[in-house]
Amino acid sequence: MGREAIPHGEIVVDDRGRTCLARIRREQHGRYKAAERQDGTIVLTPVITVHPADLADLEAARVTAEQLLARRARVRYHAELAGR
Numbered sequence: 001m002g003r004e005a006i007p008h009g010e011i012v013v014d015d016r017g018r019t020c021l022a023r024i025r026r027e028q029h030g031r032y033k034a035a036e037r038q039d040g041t042i043v044l045t046p047v048i049t050v051h052p053a054d055l056a057d058l059e060a061a062r063v064t065a066e067q068l069l070a071r072r073a074r075v076r077y078h079a080e081l082a083g084r
Contacts, residue, residue: 006012011019021044029046036042050058
């Protein structure tokens with residue numbers, strides 16, 4: 001059983017609907033969001049998946065950073081008022 005040559009940039013889907021992206025991808029992304037357009041075009045967009053617990057930690061850190069910046073702004077404002 002011979003194998004046919006696959007043109008560059010073309011991918012083949014096996015009987016189970018699987019394929020390998022190693023021949024066409026340029027970056028080392030590991031996860032993709034897949035969408036199929038009405039014309040049959042499949043669009044793969046690299047994504048970063050964040051666990052909900054990690055997201056909560058990141059959100060808490062963002063809020064803390066915003067509170068710190070707001071406090072610093074208030075301190076500068078009051079220092080400017082005192083210097084007048």
